[in-house]
Amino acid sequence: MLAIPAPRRKCHAVAPCFPARRARPERVASDPSRSLSSPFPEPGRHDLDPFPPLKRDSVLPRGAGRRGAPSLAPAEAAKVAEILVRHADLPGNLLPILHDVQHALGWVPAGAIGQIAKAIGRSRAEVHGVVTFYHDFRQEPPGRHVLKVCQAESCQACGSRELTAHVERTLGCQLGSTSPDGAVTVEPVYCLGNCATSPAVQLDGRLHGRVTTAKIDALLQQARSQS
């Protein structure tokens, strides 16, 4: 159809450029003659997903702290293993896995990357690349509370710059870091969809609108008193 050759991308559609640890069945997705038994991506069926199902013993870390990454505590590794098994059959499962790991541990420790990579049959570099690409995934443990302050235009029009400066002053830390007492991590966020009642913040997953300096002080004080 088109003379321009497709750019070579590092993905499982082409020959792997790294030693494969697991057998990779050939991808058959684009063969129109092949019929599928189910219209939906089925658990346990990997017609379109290049990786065969996993067993629990194959998802626990083999060696601790290989290649410099600090190893996870056994309890944490077990949590990660449980998540890996739960999502083993999901096509394109890396983001759901990382979300669940962050939910369980509060962040995505470097020590978990090898374990995840091994389980989903991708290189550690690829998994590291995904973790670092997305703003949501933390590579350091957060404070006891996470405050996201919207930095986008609608909130700017309603004083988010002043609000951000106030938060940074109050907590004694910059956006993207944790207050010295370890209580609150402040993160920038680019739009919370609460633009009709800007400026907006999200504290521990809960959205707040028309936030003033007095309101944020009260919210932070309330959060601190809980922990």
Next chain:
Amino acid sequence: MSEPSSKVATTVYVPRDSTAISLGADEVAAAIAAEAQRRGLGVRIVRTSSRGLFWLEPLVEVAGAEVQGAGGARLGYGPVTPADVPGLFEAGFHRGGAHALALGKVEAIPFLARQERLTFARAGITDPVSLSDYEAHGGLRGLRRALGMAPAAVVEEVVASGLRGRGGAGFPTGIKWRTVAAAQAPRKYVVVNADEGDSGTYSDRMVMEGDPFVLLEGMAIAGWATGASYGYIYLRSEYPDAKRVLEEALAVLRKTGWYGTNIQGSGFAFDAEVRVGAGAYICGEETALLESLEGKRGMIRYKPPLPAIKGLFGLPTVVNNVVSLASVPIVLDRGGKYHADYGMGRSRGTLPIQLAGNVKRAGLVEKAFGVTLRTLIEDYGGGTRSGRPVRAVQVGGPLGAYFDQSLLDLPLDYEALAQHKGMVGHGGIVVFDDTVDMAEQARYAMEFCAVESCGKCTPCRIGSTRGEELIRRIIAGQDVAANHRQLLALCDVMEHASLCALGGMAPWPVLSALKYFPGDFGLPASKEPAHVV
């Protein structure tokens, strides 16, 4: 979420939309329940979606046989705080009593009465996850009719409606479907782009939180029309409430046989799931979104091949915005012509416009294309919230141009805005008052592009960082003329050599700020340079 009571006389509606919740709607609902119980009154509380009149949130509505002077319509009270609740009961609000917060009939509020609500017809009226509510208000009629038609006829109906993608690019939805329908493959997908990252936009969120069935119905129609059997809703992680509502709605549809292996005995199989993004603006670009769904970095792909031919997991994929798909059921229900009769020129149908930023009456305005920015900001919006004069308006998100007062009479229409190097985008309008520093806004536009660039192409990856530096130097007054020249040249490169709209359009807010507000950069108000159209 109703309070069972032996003697229910009045229904009280409290929104569960996340903006309303961010202003305390949950606390208000709890206070109403507690106060009603304390007074021994039979009051049923229904958690609805929001009408989109956000300056009145939390907006509490009452209806029932005992409500005086409503004639069956809902009476509104707002904005209500938990502290107002005892006073409201004292005034007899549950019987339509007079109170300082009383707004009269909600549907007679001018902001709402003067709209043309097609896609948002049910907003604020129904319980988002009640299928019987949905059906009672016209839901599922589109899918029923579609399943009785040949798939190709469904595609042609959508083509005839003139519906164009509401996500920003404005590509005709029907044409996209035709391409996917013609592709031969063992499986096809419907992917919903719910990565609504533009600042000043919230219409996707309102659909998903307030009327999830209309989106899911639109997806099933798209599946039937194109031969796709599975859908993914790629939802941004900033919308946790939307995820909960969508999953509740999906469960209801599966239980009632509207999703699954044999939809209503038609033999048509369709199911879907929600996938959550991870805070990358670029994943709103359709190919980056597909990469992300496949579990990779959200790097954009070269096109062709189009996702319609080779999309998710290498298979033909319909990628549509939330509002585009939510507009489909009414097209099938009433016919393509009904939809096409709204609008102007090549922009057919209605556009959900979102008023945001420094505006007095911020909220959702669904109108046929062609309404002017001035009407929207002054008549609907009521000017700025701060009471100061409007100085600048950004239309279409962080990549949209900034307009000054002189352009407010432009009609909102894909082509009219394109002539002035602007875009409708996702229909968000952010209003700034006269305290705004446009040089700082221009600097931010480049900074945002640098933060969110996927890094695939050089003009965007490097250009955004260099652009931010140049603007910083101009602001600091360093060698202004030379840096200005270089900035224009850089914008030209980014605009024409970037792979996708992020790098290609990040210069638009910068160039428009330079053009309309040169004084903010310390530049003389001169004739516009050749680079600026």
